[in-house]
Amino acid sequence: MLWTNKMLLYVVFLSVLLVVSGHDVCPCERPELCQPIRGEREFEVFVFDVGGKTWKSYNWSMVTTVAAFGKYDTDLMCFAHSKGARVVLKGDIHVPYMVDQANRTAWIKEQVRLAKKQFMDGINIDIEQAVADGSPEYYALTALVNETTEAFHKEIPGSQVSFDVAWSPNCIDKRCYDYVSIAKSCDLLFVMSYDEQSQITGDCIAMANAPLNQTLKAYDDYLDLKISSMKLVMGVPWYGYDYPCVNLSQEGTCYIPKVPFRGAPCSDAAGTQKPYKWIMKQLSSPTSSGRLWDDVQKAPYFYYKDETGQTHQVWYDDPQSLVPKADYVMAKGLRGIGMWNGNILDYSDDPVARQQTTLMWNALLGSKMG
Template identity: 25%
Template sequence: MLACGAAAAQSSPAGYRVVGYANGWNPVQTKDAGKIDTLIFAFAHPQGGKVTLADRDVKPLQQLIALKKINPKLKVDISVGGWSVGGFSEAASTVAGRQLFADSAAELVAAQHADGLDVDWEYPGHHESGIQSSPQDEANYTLLLKAIRTSLDRVGAAHGRTGANHYTLSVAIADGPFVDHVDIAAINPYLDWFNLMTYDFVNAMTPTTGHHTGLHASKLIAGDGRTTDRAVQQFLAAGVAPNKLLIGAAIYGREFADVKPDHNGLYQAFGHYQGGHNWPELKSDYINKQGYVRHWDADAQAPYLWNAKTHCFISYDDPQSIAAKMAYIKAQHLGGIMYWEQTLDPSDELIDDMWRGLQDR
């Protein structure tokens, strides 16, 4: 375990931030706690209109908060929502509903001694994940975030959390068609930063394989297909300051089966989605093993695996694509990197690559 001074000295590399979602903590990772600026616990949930934390989740959250003894500069936020989690549209639809949601969220942050709230509504105006949506979600999303900001400030003031130490508010947010019911410019003033979910660009619901967390557009990508750079440019065009944007990295890959073999399976139709693999599993069982051959797309700045025998395709992030993302963050003067999810990389290899890549050279 690192001494407090050693851990604290490593954090906040060159003004950029390393932010990770975490649904738990592996003690072997404590050696690298000083390389992380913010951990976002996933998840609290809307229940009966209130933001609540299940009893079973209190201990994992407090394990994250306890890491402040190792890295006093570490911030720990609570994320509410996640894929297929509803209740947002309903809560946001009325003044009373927004107030209840906002007040309960702020009170939860204070009660758990956390540092802020992250809102992960996937997605306003959309119901692909099976949640309720409404044409009014766009306006109500803005009003909900405004109410949360007000409640966080009020409760924060009562707990001495003001100025630079105020309770923060962020959002986990997608891009392209998934923000067509979000007024980015309108929500911007209420947020400390945006966690851009620049992963899962291809998944079980997309028509083809592809780079699920690619930085730039592949030559094979169709039309306005999603990429990290296109997401960033979309938010910059809406008036968001570059330093409020954190792009996403994936500590996991996505595998597709029965893939059409053209172009080694890249951006091809597939028979079915096979599942996900975390980074250690990719290294031990897949990358250049069992017929899975690693390829590098220089245009997209992204790796992929193709198994010519089984017609299986895997998209993922690795040290080379992480390095490209870190260089992009510095070139675009962004706020830093965000990743999903802490426990998927027990060795902290990719997280260490993120931290080292953001150092001034």
């Protein structure tokens, strides 16, 4: 009985120690897999994962960082660590809330606690809210990134802090951030080179999600700010937009409903985001026009008719449109490339789907994989 009580006291003591240290018991088969990933990779392949188990089918010979935007998955953490890849938290906070220093400190403390508890390797700060240039929020956001990076680097040595930015530094979607200071503060900027039609100021027409020239010009703009190329990760879309055409011109221009967004009269919100696996299936449907190519925007698209007879135009990215973007990453010496999101390819055993999926992963490394 005495031995049992001693054991019970020991277990309670051990539990208290674990709680105090902020760690749970390591859930991995090998305890060393709960250690933070410290080594730097020469080239980042940054994957957003939104949950489920499709991560098992990722090309793990390429993946370096997984931003876990879905439910926390210990199996994913253990497996990623076994491959030398980081798993980082999603960090989001209401912009006005963080103007108060005490609120920022409390938020950062909680993120560090959570990362330690879950044996994670950093945080991806995803704040896509409007911020006015020179406002209290403008300075608070910069302070948040700086303070978060300092805390993570101190508490989890070798950890990575990344910050998601719009496809262009030119106040896109009224996100007027201090990009230069933020880039200096954190380890990398993930540039979301998609949703580039979020503010349509001209004709309300369907266009490419990430037209090549527009996309690359925006990176030149980031680099012109003297932001180091080694701080920039190019984000590419593995999804497209399905637009119902209000009117279709003889030349094939698809006029879309007017859906305003942050000061612009029209936006891609008139369409519906569709994953690559859906696009590939729809492309081969009997009502589809088949794959077409726009040589100005350097992007594929197609038409189809729905069950009501309405014509839709779908714009997306595929290996042909992605490879020139990846080639730019290599040519300019950017930190890496990544996608939103890793889950939305077809990872089934269907031979055609497997080939399509392999080509999409390979496209991240540009024409050298072609």
